[in-house]
Amino acid sequence: xxxxxxxxxxxxxxHRPDLFAHYLLEFTxxxxxxxxxxxxxxxxxxxxxxxxxxxxxxxxxxxxSCEALLDHLKGVCCLLGARLQENIGFxxxxxxxxxxxxxxxYQQSVEPLACGQFYITPSWNSQMHGGLIPLVLDPxxxxxxxxxxxxxxxxQEISCLEVQGKLSLDVGCGSGILxxxxxxxxxxxxxxxxxxxxxxxxxxxxxxxxxxxARLWEGSIHNAPPNARYDLIMINIIADVIVQMCPDVVKxxxxxxxxxxxxxxxxxxxxVLNAYSQDFxxxxxxxxxxxVCLTLRRHFNS
Numbered sequence: 001x002x003x004x005x006x007x008x009x010x011x012x013x014x015h016r017p018d019l020f021a022h023y024l025l026e027f028t029x030x031x032x033x034x035x036x037x038x039x040x041x042x043x044x045x046x047x048x049x050x051x052x053x054x055x056x057x058x059x060x061x062x063x064x065s066c067e068a069l070l071d072h073l074k075g076v077c078c079l080l081g082a083r084l085q086e087n088i089g090f091x092x093x094x095x096x097x098x099x100x101x102x103x104x105x106y107q108q109s110v111e112p113l114a115c116g117q118f119y120i121t122p123s124w125n126s127q128m129h130g131g132l133i134p135l136v137l138d139p140x141x142x143x144x145x146x147x148x149x150x151x152x153x154x155x156q157e158i159s160c161l162e163v164q165g166k167l168s169l170d171v172g173c174g175s176g177i178l179x180x181x182x183x184x185x186x187x188x189x190x191x192x193x194x195x196x197x198x199x200x201x202x203x204x205x206x207x208x209x210x211x212x213x214a215r216l217w218e219g220s221i222h223n224a225p226p227n228a229r230y231d232l233i234m235i236n237i238i239a240d241v242i243v244q245m246c247p248d249v250v251k252x253x254x255x256x257x258x259x260x261x262x263x264x265x266x267x268x269x270x271x272v273l274n275a276y277s278q279d280f281x282x283x284x285x286x287x288x289x290x291x292v293c294l295t296l297r298r299h300f301n302s
Contacts, residue, residue, distance in 0.1 A: 005096040009066040011073065012038055012057035012091040014047065016080060017148065018238055018263055020090070023076050024058060025197075027069060033059040033110065034147035046074050047089020048081070054091070055289075056148070066094040110138075115152050116159030118181055123208060133184050136208050137177055150236050150262040153286050153293035154178055157260055163187035166231040167214075169252065171221045171245070176202030178234050183211040187232070190215040192223065221248040229254040235261050239268035243275040250279050257298040258283070264292045 013020040024032050036056050043053065060069065070092060081088045112121040112129070119132035128134055158178065164186035170179035172193055179189045179202065191213050193199050199218050206213055217223055221233075230252055235242055242261055249259060259280055264272055269292050273282065280296035287293070 009060045009094040014051040041093045043091040116156040149288040149291035168232040169230045171235045172237045176205045259296040262293040
């Protein structure tokens with residue numbers, strides 16, 4: 001059966017979609033798609049108390065049925081709920097489709113997206129959006145297609161910045177979408193991620209867009225070149241990790257450096273601001289749903 005059919009599974013987490021994306025990628029090793037406005041389907045729910053269906057989620061395309069994946073995610077929910085003391089659940093729906101329409105169905109499901117100055121489009125789409133900067137990006141194993149609030153908030157922030165010739169660092173690059181945006185605007189970009197798949201996908205996406213990065217490495221901010229002092233640093237990771245990175249951020253920044261932080265749930269915003277308040281001042285705050293993006297500037301006397 002698996003040779004004649006593929007399975008399309010919708011996963012709609014009620015909380016912590018960033019962590020769900022990580023676990024989905026780790027478990028399936030398949031391409032996942034971020035979606036807004038999930039279709040009206042007969043969803044099943046797993047969790048202690050049913051919560052309102054979320055307005056975004058993920059689609060997994062696989063040759064394997066969803067039973068093992070759902071069992072894994074149920075365990076993840078129980079683990080996260082116990083650790084975070086939150087009621088975490090997810091809605092899910094799976095269906096089988098003939099393999100004959102696999103490519104067409106998949107490509108039709110991925111639509112271009114306009115965000116700030118940028119137009120994010122898959123490689124198979126030939127239409128461009130006049131006046132916007134195109135970013136050619138195919139969904140992949142690496143997180144970041146512009147459809148998650150945390151990524152959109154950063155793209156909107158980048159749209160307002162002058163980055164021509166500025167030395168920039170993208171920490172936890174995922175697909176490379178944010179560093180692509182900076183490079184399109186003339187930034188000199190350094191890119192890193194601890195995931196081999198992410199760095200490989202970023203390298204491929206830069207090639208697809210005809211762009212170059214100055215440096216790319218597998219690792220994190222503490223692996224940055226020893227003498228590097230960045231004009232702009234971007235981090236789109238969960239709040240706990242952003243807090244832990246503060247000493248390394250201070251080390252590779254300089255007076256006047258801009259720091260763009262996203263992937264922060266509004267409930268954890270205070271902890272992030274408190275961690276960085278000694279060396280950075282808040283310049284701008286943006287929010288979409290429960291996700292917050294903070295723009296900070298390094299103090300001139302720190």
